[in-house]
Amino acid sequence: MRAGGAAVVTFAALAGGLAGASAAVARDAGGLPYSQVEQVARGVTYGQFSVDGGKGAVTGYMLTVDLSDPRVRVDLLTPGAVADRAPVSQLADSARAVGAVNGDFFNISEEHAGVTPTGSSDGPEIASGRALKAAVPDAQRFGPAMPPGGTTRDVLGVGVDRRARLDRLTLAGSLRTRQGSHPLGGFNQYALPEGGIGAYTAGWGTVSRERAVCGSDTSRAAACSTDTYEVTVRGGRVTAVADTPGQGAIAPGSTVLVGREAGADTLRTLHVGDRADVGERLVPTASHVPYAFAVGGFPVLRDGAPLPGLDAKTAAVRTAAGFGDHGRTLYLLALDGTAAADPGLTVAEVADVMRQAGADDAVNLDGGGSTTLVTRAAGDPAATVRNHPSGVAERPVANAVGVFSAGH
Structure with a gap:
């Protein structure tokens, strides 16, 4: 058992045949080669894995969220203002989330002399059913080039019916x-x-x-x-x-x-x-169901297939979110940021990892120094950063995807 009481399961032990809750956690973990799996909270599983990318082996971390469980939900975590930033762990602690990953790309720097970067995200934001902001023009966004047909209005959201969707707002x-x-x-x-x-x-x-x-x-x-x-x-x-x-x-x-x-x-x-x-x-654009939560990100996987034109050359530390089982299961991915040991993945490789995890649809979120995944075990006052961010400390970000469990 790790601190906080979350069950730790290695796949060597799984080979010996576990029963009960630990076996259920392993079955829910998806198709990636997990070396460690933990039940973070009711309906929320954490896993660590390693995959071979084009530039070498990469360590990844995944939160798997059962949206069909009525005691589990996701929401957008923000610093309290659209034009503000905070580390993911701080956002999770403030909201008492059991897990979180960083969200959308944001206005982190400026080409215009004397103009203050706002820290505001590129895409739309919906938190707790309330619209917070709209998308900037496509030519003004920060972050890597979007695949053909992408727009800053693209989002991953969860409706009031508790199902995840890709959409445009x-x-x-x-x-x-x-x-x-x-x-x-x-x-x-x-x-x-x-x-x-x-x-x-x-x-x-x-x-x-x-x-x-x-x-x-x-x-x-x-x-x-x-x-x-x-x-x-x-x-x-x-x-x-x-x-x-x-x-x-x-x-x-x-x-x-x-x-x-x-x-x-x-x-x-x-x-x-x-x-x-x-x-x-x-x-x-795609749904008549109101959204309880939505975060900006460009699609990389749709209906189980990678989108055409994804970058297959540039490896980097990345964050992604996706869903499977007709929107009932959410997957939140973060990679390690220790560049000397973990060279990162291309966008095309991220799409493949999300597909292996069980996602049919997925978006690429902000990466690099922003990539952060945290969990908070029952009884712990503070979240634990699970990946290794590429900076010396967590980067303050515009928003994050937060996971909540009433059974926690």
Whole structure:
């Protein structure tokens, strides 16, 4: 038994024929060559394995989650603001999750002098059934190149029916004034489309909104727009206006609108006291079932087959999430980050690992220094980092996929 009481099972022992709970854990572990398996909590299994990639042997870690168990659920873990970051272990501890892996790619650095990286994720976020943000334009995303047909709107989510799905979440939002209705181009996101209007709520945080008007529809590094305008709306009325994007906390119940180019022209027609109504929601493409949770990531496996055009050359430390059994079983993968001993896997190899684990569909999440998998045994006050992150310490990240068990 390891500290905290989680059962440890080696496959040498399994060969001798285990009975009861330990044997059930092994059967649920999937088709990977696990050297160690633990029952973390009811419906949640942890396993460690090694596979041979094109660059050498790689150690991986997998959480297998039984979504058919009514006492088990997953949710998005966040630092409390869209434009903020925290280590995965801290996010898991704060929410009392029994396991977690890091989530989406995020705005970690900046090409624009004097502009503060926001720490905000690329893709949409839904936590506890509530939309937190929409996706940035494809050309503005951070992270490796997506396979053909990929978009920042791609997500892995779990519906209120407790089934996991791949989907795309599109922003449907508008600003309504006496002059008419104007579509929103953004919702709590670090980059807006050219000519767009973005809505920012208290959930954004305190970081400057200046990054929203930088880059273009074809280049993240394109210059920041100087043709901007900002309007604050509260209770259906304009309460403040400004020529440039601001910073600092947004009061609960207020919405700050940031416009660039044509969007700025639209906002300039508004004056303090004018009527203005703002609404936004995320609309799924593939499902009519509302999502309880969703995280951004680009698909690598669909219906049991790898997507065409996956990178088969660049090996790196990676994180992935996928599901099988018609969305009833979730798989969360993290690789070791000790580059000298573990060279990593290509995206194509990650897709194959997820398929071996039992997934029919999967997405690639943020990797490199962000890759982190943690578990928390019953009675433990703090989560344990299971993989070896590639930095000297855990990297603070924008969000994480958290696993919960009421039987824990």
